[in-house]
Amino acid sequence: METPGFEVEEQDVPPSMARSSLLRELPSTPRGLRTRAALVAAARRVFGQRGYLDTRLSDITEAAKCSSGTFYTYFAGKEEIFAAVMEVAQEDMMHPGMPRVADDADPAEIIAASNRAYFEAYRRNADLMGLLEQVAGIDPEFAKLRRNRADAFMFRNARSIANLQQRGLADQEVDPVLASRALSGMVSRLAFTHFVAGYGDSEPPALDDVIDTATRLWLNALHIRPAG
Amino acid sequence: METPGFEVEEQDVPPSMARSSLLRELPSTPRGLRTRAALVAAARRVFGQRGYLDTRLSDITEAAKCSSGTFYTYFAGKEEIFAAVMEVAQEDMMHPGMPRVADDADPAEIIAASNRAYFEAYRRNADLMGLLEQVAGIDPEFAKLRRNRADAFMFRNARSIANLQQRGLADQEVDPVLASRALSGMVSRLAFTHFVAGYGDSEPPALDDVIDTATRLWLNALHIRPAG
Amino acid sequence: METPGFEVEEQDVPPSMARSSLLRELPSTPRGLRTRAALVAAARRVFGQRGYLDTRLSDITEAAKCSSGTFYTYFAGKEEIFAAVMEVAQEDMMHPGMPRVADDADPAEIIAASNRAYFEAYRRNADLMGLLEQVAGIDPEFAKLRRNRADAFMFRNARSIANLQQRGLADQEVDPVLASRALSGMVSRLAFTHFVAGYGDSEPPALDDVIDTATRLWLNALHIRPAG
Amino acid sequence: METPGFEVEEQDVPPSMARSSLLRELPSTPRGLRTRAALVAAARRVFGQRGYLDTRLSDITEAAKCSSGTFYTYFAGKEEIFAAVMEVAQEDMMHPGMPRVADDADPAEIIAASNRAYFEAYRRNADLMGLLEQVAGIDPEFAKLRRNRADAFMFRNARSIANLQQRGLADQEVDPVLASRALSGMVSRLAFTHFVAGYGDSEPPALDDVIDTATRLWLNALHIRPAG
DNA sequence: TATGAATGAGGTTTCATTCAT
DNA sequence: CATGAATGAAACCTCATTCAT
Numbered sequence: 021m022e023t024p025g026f027e028v029e030e031q032d033v034p035p036s037m038a039r040s041s042l043l044r045e046l047p048s049t050p051r052g053l054r055t056r057a058a059l060v061a062a063a064r065r066v067f068g069q070r071g072y073l074d075t076r077l078s079d080i081t082e083a084a085k086c087s088s089g090t091f092y093t094y095f096a097g098k099e100e101i102f103a104a105v106m107e108v109a110q111e112d113m114m115h116p117g118m119p120r121v122a123d124d125a126d127p128a129e130i131i132a133a134s135n136r137a138y139f140e141a142y143r144r145n146a147d148l149m150g151l152l153e154q155v156a157g158i159d160p161e162f163a164k165l166r167r168n169r170a171d172a173f174m175f176r177n178a179r180s181i182a183n184l185q186q187r188g189l190a191d192q193e194v195d196p197v198l199a200s201r202a203l204s205g206m207v208s209r210l211a212f213t214h215f216v217a218g219y220g221d222s223e224p225p226a227l228d229d230v231i232d233t234a235t236r237l238w239l240n241a242l243h244i245r246p247a248g
Numbered sequence: 249m250e251t252p253g254f255e256v257e258e259q260d261v262p263p264s265m266a267r268s269s270l271l272r273e274l275p276s277t278p279r280g281l282r283t284r285a286a287l288v289a290a291a292r293r294v295f296g297q298r299g300y301l302d303t304r305l306s307d308i309t310e311a312a313k314c315s316s317g318t319f320y321t322y323f324a325g326k327e328e329i330f331a332a333v334m335e336v337a338q339e340d341m342m343h344p345g346m347p348r349v350a351d352d353a354d355p356a357e358i359i360a361a362s363n364r365a366y367f368e369a370y371r372r373n374a375d376l377m378g379l380l381e382q383v384a385g386i387d388p389e390f391a392k393l394r395r396n397r398a399d400a401f402m403f404r405n406a407r408s409i410a411n412l413q414q415r416g417l418a419d420q421e422v423d424p425v426l427a428s429r430a431l432s433g434m435v436s437r438l439a440f441t442h443f444v445a446g447y448g449d450s451e452p453p454a455l456d457d458v459i460d461t462a463t464r465l466w467l468n469a470l471h472i473r474p475a476g
Numbered sequence: 477m478e479t480p481g482f483e484v485e486e487q488d489v490p491p492s493m494a495r496s497s498l499l500r501e502l503p504s505t506p507r508g509l510r511t512r513a514a515l516v517a518a519a520r521r522v523f524g525q526r527g528y529l530d531t532r533l534s535d536i537t538e539a540a541k542c543s544s545g546t547f548y549t550y551f552a553g554k555e556e557i558f559a560a561v562m563e564v565a566q567e568d569m570m571h572p573g574m575p576r577v578a579d580d581a582d583p584a585e586i587i588a589a590s591n592r593a594y595f596e597a598y599r600r601n602a603d604l605m606g607l608l609e610q611v612a613g614i615d616p617e618f619a620k621l622r623r624n625r626a627d628a629f630m631f632r633n634a635r636s637i638a639n640l641q642q643r644g645l646a647d648q649e650v651d652p653v654l655a656s657r658a659l660s661g662m663v664s665r666l667a668f669t670h671f672v673a674g675y676g677d678s679e680p681p682a683l684d685d686v687i688d689t690a691t692r693l694w695l696n697a698l699h700i701r702p703a704g
Numbered sequence: 705m706e707t708p709g710f711e712v713e714e715q716d717v718p719p720s721m722a723r724s725s726l727l728r729e730l731p732s733t734p735r736g737l738r739t740r741a742a743l744v745a746a747a748r749r750v751f752g753q754r755g756y757l758d759t760r761l762s763d764i765t766e767a768a769k770c771s772s773g774t775f776y777t778y779f780a781g782k783e784e785i786f787a788a789v790m791e792v793a794q795e796d797m798m799h800p801g802m803p804r805v806a807d808d809a810d811p812a813e814i815i816a817a818s819n820r821a822y823f824e825a826y827r828r829n830a831d832l833m834g835l836l837e838q839v840a841g842i843d844p845e846f847a848k849l850r851r852n853r854a855d856a857f858m859f860r861n862a863r864s865i866a867n868l869q870q871r872g873l874a875d876q877e878v879d880p881v882l883a884s885r886a887l888s889g890m891v892s893r894l895a896f897t898h899f900v901a902g903y904g905d906s907e908p909p910a911l912d913d914v915i916d917t918a919t920r921l922w923l924n925a926l927h928i929r930p931a932g
Numbered sequence: 933t934a935t936g937a938a939t940g941a942g943g944t945t946t947c948a949t950t951c952a953t
Numbered sequence: 954c955a956t957g958a959a960t961g962a963a964a965c966c967t968c969a970t971t972c973a974t
Contacts, residue, residue, distance in 0.1 A: 049954080076947065090954075097949085230429075315940055653909075760943060
C-alpha cells in the first residue's frame with residue numbers, strides 16, 4: 021500500500037548563492053589575486069571587530085595595507101566586499117561536511133548528526149553569521165542571501181521529512197515544508213542565540229544540552245521514534 | 249506521589265522593558281504632550297517607510313510639522329525617539345490579551361490559544377517588529393530590548409511547560425527552559441518569516457496552517473496529548 | 477625755584493565705567509529687583525564656573541531658577557548680564573579702600589600701600605578679573621571697559637608721580653604718564669599672573685614677596701627714596 | 705670677595721614650544737606640503753581679519769581655495785590650524801635676532817638692545833600676538849603656550865639679572881626671577897598696549913619713548929648704572 | 933511679571949569616491 | 954596595478970530669541 025504523503029519540489033539553488041551581482045571575476049595576475057585576498061581577509065577582520073556599519077572602507081584598506089584607490093580596483097563598495105567576505109562561509113554553511121551516516125541508518129541518528137553538523141558549522145562561522153544577521157536587516161540583497169541560505173537548510177530537511185513520512189516513519193499529518201520551516205527555524209534560532217546574541221544575564225546552557233534538546237524536540241515533534 | 253520535574257525561577261521583568269535609559273519623563277504641559285505625540289506618530293510612520301537607517305531626523309520633524317529644534321526638546325536623537333516608538337508596541341506584545349482560557353482547560357487548548365495570540369500580536373505590530381529586528385542588529389541597546397521581549401515570552405512558556413511536567417502531562421525528560429527556548433524561538437521565527445521577512449519566491453503558506461503546524465509540533469515535541 | 481615737571485591732565489572718567497549702553501534702569505518693583513538680583517548672582521557663579529563662552533543663558537536661568545523668558549525682561553543678552561556682573565567689581569577695583577595714609581606721609585609708604593591695596597582688590601575680584609580678561613579679548617565693548625579700568629589706575633598713579641616729580645622726590649626725566657603706564661602695567665600684570673593665570677609648573681612665589689618686589693622696583697625705577 | 709647673589713636654574717624649554725599635541729607631522733608629498741601651506745597662510749589672513757571666534761573653517765578653506773574635506777586631511781579643527789599659524793611666529797618671538805652686542809658690553813646697552821629687539825619682534829608679529837591673547841583667554845592649551853613664551857623671555861632676563869647681581873652691577877636685594885617677572889611683564893604689557901590694544905582715546909606715545917622709558921625704568925629699578 | 937515651548941539658521945564633520953600621477 | 958590627495962554632499966545639533974498664555 022502506497023503512502024502518499026507530501027512531496028517537496030526540488031528548489032533551484034544557484035551553485036553559490038552569494039555569487040550574485042555583487043561578485044565579479046577574480047583578478048588575473050597573481051599580484052592582483054594577492055591584493056584582493058588581503059583586502060577580503062582584512063575586511064573579515066574589520067567587519068568582525070567593528071560591525072558592518074561602523075566599518076569604513078579606510079579601515080579595511082588600512083588593515084590590508086593598501087591605498088583607498090586600490091580598493092576600487094577590486095570592489096565597487098562596501099556591499100561588494102562584504103559579499104566576498106560572506107562567500108567564504110557559504111560553502112561551509114551549505115555543506116557542513118556531515119559525518120557520512122549510512123543512508124539507511126536510523127533516521128533519528130541522521131537528524132541528530134545533521135543538527136550537530138549545523139551547530140558546528142554555525143560555530144565555525146559565528147562571526148559571519150552575526151554579520152549577516154546585521155546586514156540582512158539593512159540591505160535587501162543580503163536579506164535575500166540569508167533567506168536563500170535558510171531555505172537551503174530548510175528544504176533539505178523538508179525532503180528528509182517527506183521521505184520519512186513516505187516510509188511511514190514520521191507524522192504524516194504535517195506539511196513537510198511547513199514542519200521543516202518550523203523546526204529548521206527552531207534550530208537556526210537556537211544557534212543564533214547560542215553563538216551570536218548570547219543569553220543576556222541568564223546562565224548560558226551547555227551546547228550539548230542545546231543540541232540534544234533540539235534533536236529530541238525535533239524527533240518528538242515528528243513522531244520519529246529512535247530505532248531499537 | 250510527587251512529581252519533581254524542573255522548576256523555573258520567576259524572572260524579574262521590569263514593568264515596561266522599553267523604559268530604559270532611553271526613555272525620559274513625559275512633558276508636563278498638554279501642549280508638550282501633543283507635540284511629543286505628534287513626533288512619535290510621525291516617527292513611526294517614517295521609520296516604517298524608510299527604515300531606521302535611512303530615516304533622517306528632518307524626515308520626522310517634517311512629518312510632524314515641527315522644527316528641528318523642537319525635536320531635541322523631547323528626544324536626544326534617533327535612538328531615543330525610536331525607543332519611544334517601540335514602547336507603544338511593548339505592552340501589546342507582552343500581554344497579547346489572550347482570550348481568557350480557563351486555567352484548568354485542556355493544556356493543548358491553552359497552548360494553541362497562546363500561540364495564536366502571539367501571532368496575532370505579531371501581526372498587529374509587524375512593522376515595529378521588523379524595525380526592531382533591524383535596529384537590534386545595529387544597536388546593542390535594542391538587542392537587549394529584543395532579548396528581554398523574547399525572554400518574557402520564553403519564560404512564560406517555560407513555566408507553563410514545567411507546570412505540565414509536574415502534572416505529568418508533558419515529557420519530563422527535557423529541561424523546560426531549554427525546551428521553551430527552542431519552541432518559543434520556533435514560533436517567533438515563524439512569525440518573523442511570515443509577517444516581516446516573507447517567503448521570497450516560495451508560495452507563502454496560509455497563516456492558519458503556520459499556526460496549526462506550530463502548535464501541533466509544539467504539542468508533539470512535549471508529548472502533550474490533546475484531551476478527549 | 478619752580479620744578480616744572482610734567483603735568484597730567486585730569487581724565488573724564490564716568491562715575492561708573494561699566495555703566496555703558498549695556499546697563500539699563502533697574503526694575504521698579506521689589507519682585508523685579510529680586511529676580512534681577514538672582515539672575516546676576518547666578519550669572520556670576522556660572523560665568524565663574526564655565527567661563528564666558530561656555531555659559532549658556534539657560535545655565536544662568538536654571539541657576540537662578542527662572543524661565544528663559546524672564547531673562548529677557550531684564551537683559552538683552554549675555555553681554556548685558558555680563559556687564560551687570562562686572563559692575564559689582566567695579567567700585568571695589570576703582571576705589572580699593574586704601575587704608576588712609578596721611579597725604580604728607582612718606583611717598584614710599586603711600587606707594588607701598590597703594591600697591592598692596594591693588595593686589596588685595598584684585599584678589600577679592602580675581603574671578604571677575606579673569607573673566608574680564610577673557611571677554612575683553614572677544615568683545616570690544618569689554619576691551620574698552622578693561623582699558624578704562626586700567627587707565628583709571630594708571631592715571632591716578634601718573635598724577636602721583638607727577639606730584640612727586642614736582643616736589644623733587646622722583647626722577648624728573650621720565651614722562652609720568654609713560655612711567656605710570658609701565659609701572660601700573662607691571663603691577664597689574666603681576667596680579668593677573670598671581671591670581672588668575674598662575675605660574676604653570678613653576679613654584680608660585682609668596683604674595684608678599686611679589687608685592688614687596690613690585691614696590692621696591694617701582695621706587696627704584698623712579699628714584700624715590702624711602703624716608704629716613 | 706665673592707658676591708653670592710641669586711641663582712636662576714636653567715629651564716628646560718622645548719625647542720619649539722608650540723609643537724604641542726596640536727602639531728602633527730608635516731605631509732610627506734610636495735602636493736600635500738603645498739596644500740597645507742596654503743591653508744595655514746589663508747588661516748593667518750582670516751584669523752587676522754575676523755578674529756579667532758568669528759572665523760569659520762569654511763572661511764579658511766574658501767580663502768585657501770580648497771574643499772572642506774581637504775582641511776581635515778591636515779588639521780583636526782580650528783585649534784589645530786591655529787597652533788600651526790602660531791608656530792610661524794614662535795621662532796621669531798623666541799629668538800628675536802638681537803643685534804649682536806658684545807658679551808662684555810655695557811649692561812645698560814645690552815638691556816636696551818634686548819628690550820628694543822623685543823618690541824621689534826612684537827611689532828612684526830603683532831597680529832598673531834593679539835590673536836594669541838584672545839585665544840589664551842578661551843583655550844587653556846594656548847594659555848599654556850602664552851605662558852611658556854612669556855616664561856622664556858622672563859627666564860632669560862632673570863639669568864641676565866642674576867649675572868649682573870653676581871658681578872655686583874645690579875641691586876642684590878631683589879630675587880632675580882621675581883624682578884624679571886615684574887620687569888619682563890612690564891615690557892610685555894607695554895608692547896601689548898602699544899601694538900594690540902591701543903590707547904583708546906588717549907594720545908598714543910611714540911614707540912621710541914615707550915622703549916626708552918621702559919629701559920630707563922628697568923635700569924633704575926635694578927640700580928644698573930649706565931657705563932661711563 | 934513669569935512661563936517654557938517653539939523656532940531655525942548655520943557651522944562642523946565624515947567618508948565614499950574619483951583621478952592625476 | 955597602485956597611490957593618496959582632493960572632493961563635497963549631507964546630516965546633526967545647539968542655543969539665543971520670541972511670543973502666546
